[in-house]
Amino acid sequence: MRQEGRRAPSFPARAVATLLAALSLAPIASAAEGENVQLHFAKGDFPFLAAALAFGVFALFYAAGLVVQVMKADPGNEAMRQVQSAIKDGALAYLKKQSRAMAIFGAILFVGLIGLNFAGGLPVAIGIAVCFAFGAVGSYAAGYTGMVMAVNGNARTAHAATQSYRRALEVSFRSGAVAGLVTVGIGLVGASAILLLGRGDAVRYLVGFGFGGSLAALFMRVGGGIFTKAADVGADLVGKVEAGIPEDDPRNPAVIADNVGDNVGDCAGMAADVFESYAVTLISVIVLAAATRAVLDGTTWLRLVIFGMMAAGIGLMASLVGIASLKGNDDLASDPLVPIRRGFNITALLGLLGTATLAFFFMGGTGKNPIVASSLRSTESYKLADAREVQAIRERLVQQPVDTAKIKAAIDKKAVELKKAAALVTSDDLYQDLQKVPAELKGIPQAAVQRYISRSKLPVTKYDITGTDIVLSKIDDPVSPLTADDTFEVGNQLAMDLSAATSPELKGFTRVTDPNDPEFPQLRNATLAAGEGGATPAKPYIAIGDKLLKEGDDQLVVRQVSMQVKIPPQPATANSPAFAGRDIDVKNQWLGPASKKALDDMVESQRTSIKASNYKGEIEVHKTIPVSVFANHEGKLLVAVPSDIDRPYELTQTFAVTMYPLQVQELEEIQKEAQAGRGTAMPSPMRIDLAVAETRNVEWWRFVLAFTVGLVLALAIEKLTEYYVSTHRRPTQEVAGVSSAGAAPMIIQGFAYACESSAMMVFLIVIALLCPLFIFPAALYGGYALPLFGVALVGLGMLSTTAYVLAMDTFGPISDNAQGVYEMSGMGETNVKGAKIVSHLDAAGNTTKALTKGFAIATAVVASIALFHSYLDSTKLSAIGLKLDVPEIFLGLLIGGAAPFLFSAFAINAVGRSAFRLIHEVRRQFREDPGIMLGTSRPDYARCVAIVTEAAQRELVGPGILAIALPVAVGFGFSIGKAPMTIDGGSYNLTGAQALGGFLAGTILSGQLLAVLLANSGGMWDNAKKLIEDGNFGGKGSENHKASVICDTVGDPFKDTAGPALNPLIKVMNLVALLLAPVIILPVSPVITVLVTLVAVAALVFAVYNSKKGSFSDDMRTAAEEAAAADVKATIDPAPKPAKKKLTIED
Template sequence: MSLLTPVQHGWAQGAAPPGSTRMDLAQHVTGIELGGADYAVVGVVMVIALAALAFGYVLIKEVLAAGQGTSSMKDIAKAVQEGASAYLNRQFRTLTIFAVAVFLVLFALPAENTGERIGRSIFFLFGAAFSAAIGYLGMWLSTRANVRVAAAARESAGGREKAMRVAFRTGGVVGMTTVGLGLFGAALVVLVYAGGAPRVLEGFGFGAALLAMFMRVGGGIFTKAADVGADLVGKVEQNIPEDDPRNAATIADNVGDNVGDCAGMAADLFESYAVTLVASLILGTAAFGAHGLLFPLIVPAIGVVTAVIGVYITKARAGESALTAINRSFYISAGISAVLCAAAAVIYLPSSFASLTGVSEEIRRTEGSPALIALVAVIIGILLAVVILKLTGYFTATEHRPVRDVGKSSLTGAATVILSGLSVGFESAVFTALIIGAAVYGAFLLSGSLAVALFAIALAGCGLLTTVGVIVAMDTFGPVSDNAQGIAEMSGDVEGEGAKVLTELDAVGNTTKAITKGIAIATAVLAATALFGSYTDAIGQALTGIAGGLAVDEYFVYAPDVLVGVVIGASVVFLFSGLAINAVSRAAGAVVYEVRRQFTTSPGIMDGSVRPEYGRVVDICTRDSLRELATPGLLAVLAPIAVGFGLGVGPLAGYLAGAIATGTLMAIFLANSGGAWDNSKKLVEDGHHGGKGSEAHSATVIGDTVGDPFKDTAGPAINPLLKVMNLVSVLIAPAVVALTVPDDVPRGISAGIAVAAVLVIVGAIVVSKRRSTAIAESPSEDKMVNGSA
């Protein structure tokens, strides 16, 4: 192992000697061919992937076999199911046009050969379809499991254990589907394309990331617009409970939990899974040859086994909190993963680089053991997941001081709740980012070769992926439990001990959602960092045959154009977050006015003699969330194109670095501050500081409404944003090099592409900003605000 500094790593790679003015980034890797034993490994991986899908089907049958409770509970659940299905169907119809356009653009981009270009485009559709399928499954099953969880809680004997089991195994279905489809897709590409698989997988990962980003943004806007609108009118103005059936936004709120948290998070974690595999396979072929192409498939295959164990052993003991039981399952599955991955590394990988095939002579001369490097890297990733779980739980769980301090601040009003929650978010972002940075740097130090060090970082991401099955189960547990409590409260059919069970599970679900967001962010950073290395590799390959290469100082961060790229990358994260939060503000404003209108024009709603028009609020959230998708999507795709073709290869590298660094801090800050506000509200509702209906409760409701778009819209959407921008950069790298590096190519072409991208971004933002956040109560007022009816 080596403890070389980053600069020493660069020279150890043979990029350029000290004092050189030019740098050739090309990876001279011989062609990789797979033998019969290699194809057997891929076959076993595919069988494991299919077994994961089969296990998910078994869990579906178990969940659907549970009872559904009273007719009133079934009616409410059916309304939520219909609203969620209608929204996702409309969203997918909208995104189909976008997917076809991207497919055609990908087909036009250069590739090593026609087969890879066709495969990259086709598997882009596979990645997008898998991401959409997982999101839809998460929504479909959670909208059917929520009523079953509520019904289970009503049972006098074993209701708590059964309700928890149904909720967690619902998440287990989504988790097994996530790992099954992700692993199957990657293994299929390797089986068909062998050494050319990494380039084809760029399309697979891009499709998964792009759809996940749209589902995250759209679902996040929907769920938080309904949630904020319901809270501001119901809790604050009308002083009625959160899920009171008299509130016209309650059905939309429950729909939003499913299309945002279940569908969006499932798609998000799937794309993290797929993109990490993509980066690992790209970097693995350069570092470990054929072994590097297959070992990243073996590690998540082990994760399938441990996910099955984790789902089945999750059971709360007598007198034990549900959170303790879930955390214990996570720790056990993570420990098993570490042991099995260590064994796989020792058995499958050689003990010296000299025995690797399909790598450069420089890699062959590298010191150290591939098996040991891979073993340590994977364990770093697994340990990172464990540490993030503990740290995020500390900053967002009700039993720890940060949330209790936020809850106590409610005694002095909403302003101090906001301030204390912001403080928690900022502080937690620093600690979490430092831990993620330590994991990345620890993996980086495992080898003196830059190519091997980057692969080690990717393997750390693969190690974290071994826990994804349980992580998805933990995340889906949250909205299912939340919806179950909502159905119980709206129906009025769950009382006494059953209501207490659902309240406990809902509070636990808030914490598990926050924890999984933290782990998802860590996965995103590892994947983005590995993709950063893939970008360098793509640039290197594109430079092959171009005289002179690139000057060393064109990549130095103190080069003014590279520093400008860093600033632009950081700025895009802020702009993306602002657009997402502003979209929630606009949509929530419309919901507030609609719910107020119904209370005003139909007085019978408050005494229960008139049924609210739930469908109108669902329509408002659907319309506004789909309308807001275009701007952040165009920003994510076109900003790297504008920087790459406008400023060049080095500034685009700086752009990615700035986006990764700022995105890490911003995502953690938004997720944890929102989680702290949410659970501080739960703390007051449990009877602290005056309980429900008190001024302290109103203060925490305000904090929670501010935190809603933080933790469930902007924060989570940054994860796929980072991957989308990195993958776009990897995909356009050959074209950027071809149009900006050679001296004999006119700069007008690249400048025209950059200007066109900038104009589209500016136009989309201008259109978005014309939609005022001050939603008017009447068409005449709206005309005064916006300048048009």
């Protein structure tokens, strides 16, 4: 048996190994991907990261304290201990066997990830693989801890129920709280440790960590779901329907397997699922914080990373308080959900208050170190805007009627001033000094005045409008006045052809503050050095970063000045004519960019010159503002001036800084070669362009508001799920109400409500994710970088109460198991009060389990949407977008939409096959040992556990291959034969990446819809059955009840296998795509692309074939024939029952 079990996965193992080996060829054959985000924290940041780490460690210690408390509780009498021991042995045996299968798969992927990332350097590749292993171990540890506490807490809860309602609630909830605290604690410790130790490559390590957690969660969710529902279906169909015995009846051979399934599915699987959701959400916060580099400088966006980690830690501490605050009471009429919900409200409120406080002090609420977003605009765009305004004024001046009365009044006024007849006043008299032009003429074209004077009837056209006309129309403008000095520039703007005018879009630039920033090596490129006071510098070249990013007097700034100088009249001399005098009045003129010292010297020189000439005047300095430096990954640099400057394009005439495409040492060597006569040509320098940085403060409350939206979304999902699946609400009551007509109308009604609930969930998520777009308007903050970080904060807000939510979820199977232990130990007949207590706890647990399923599904969608944006950035698709009119994208969308359905088919078929094997075994035991039904013989529980364990592990292969191989097949398959395209100077094959982007979008959408549909339909059918079992609509044993059992059986694999497993599937596929991103865009050899595609498709074919093995109808016919033959033989030749070999749990 064991050797066969080891040989079974050999083909898929080889397929995955071959697939990853083929993938590893791509990066080896080409250049390493260089778009990875580099994290370089300042010394002041590390205490905050250490605090987040400390929060996680404290949670683990607190969990250890809860373990001690729970284990001190009395596990009950001998009968309770025996039942608990059987459940515990079965659950541990299952996890032990699953860990072996996961280890084999994980080892293959470990080696594959090293090959996949080898081109980026062996240390980094090993680091990613190690973090993958840690993520998988963390996910497994979270699931293992949750399950171990559940199997130890069930008997203790059952025994506590014999004494105190309050004590039973507290024991069961604290047992579940251990799972919540360990899950979140490990996730926070892992992410914080990677940020502290991984430094520059931390983001790549985090993606590996998340991938490991997601893959392990997928295995535990799928495997646990197959086990629990195969056992549940087998136990219900043979026990309840065929044998007519109640649930948790010890005569049912599958009853222990059923209880084991509650733990491996609802505890281990859910804990692993939530762990990877938590880890992936933290990763999305960090990755999307890094994406804000487009609008925030390197120091500021790292504050967003720290804010996310600290907010997660605060949520964890709030959960501790919420868990500690839970207190029950001994009133049997009380609802245990009341204190549970009160604890959740306390957790949510404290988490929100703590996060708001953090944001106020850390995100600029005090006025110190505000978050400032910058968006770049080219100076050409300002010039175009001004030219459009100037030409619009021209059109207005041409179209408006000429007021001749105003012209006449202006001429009369000027005639009086000049003491001449009005008929002798000329146009030159009127317009000689623009400051003294009569007010009546402002807004009237100069050509119209000239035509009035000359009595011409010719109309004024737009070509007659001059710069003087535009200046006069805005000379007194309170916002942006023009002066006579602007006439020439305005004239140029009038002559511009705006129909063909364009301005470059400045995308992909990040503000830099460190001249040695390793992410932008162009900062070390050479530029000409400037000597002190114009002297020849000691070295001819310096690094451009050292020139642009200096501090103190050498800092690059712009300065606004005004100058008023009165030059007195001068009499004529032998060498010069008489000078009538002149007033120089220059207001709000901008100078620079130049060093602060250079501008100081310029102003001081002008003041000295004015004083030496005995002129009256002064130069006033209004503002001195530092400029910003921006860089991109194409080797370009920009110097950005503040948006306070009215006409920034005028500064381009005086700013002339160039940069060579080589570093200082390389340039000096070329110069030496040239001086030695070797004829090496010096490279041409390139000019550094001037741009404008439009800045805007990002208020601290915006971050809190986005976080709050996540909390509200979690509450809304809870209410929505409760409405559709609660026994106290109309949908479930409607489903139960139609049971008198059989199972068919129940299925129709439940399915219809489930479809509705799935759509409503999407609407809720869409509304929540729209909120960040309004909280961080893209128009205000330079694009979608901050709104997308807001989406990540929504996810973080949802998961801030994760520890408490997971405690609620684990409380469900613990209370369910406690009722099973109570019944199977015989206490149900001797202690009626205790039976009511465990029944109340079980009912509350069913509700909390249903609520947390919706929560887990929503977190998967929010995290995946955040990761989807990261994928688009990594594959250069942000530059060209995903357009549905591209056939490959649309086809990828279709395949992605189909993936969750194929995955669900694998999972549901697996439950059916596994359940049939169990049904066959239970029937065999009933048939061969009549003493089981009489209560004189003990069923072979271990054999049932062993059958379902083996079946669950065997059925894991298909879903696991599908999750990895399908994205690979799409990404590489659609790249075959496609020509690369040039983006940002690089050559990339983006067709496969586009198809994979469409695939991910389809997977996220259909996965979410299908997950909610399956989870809520199963939940409604399950609770409809419970309604009937509580004595409504016919009660137990009625035809209504039999119909509800059929519906519940149909819904079991929906709500506990396929539906929940779609959460990790969505995230695994997103993370696989993110890991593949740097590979699939490389223009590699077609041979490699075809090879990878063929291996991926072969693996998929095997997965589909594996899910199709066997025929239910053939198996059932064979089983029926065997049963009939056994009945005939027993009638003709009754023989003593053969001695049975006792099978151990390990077997």
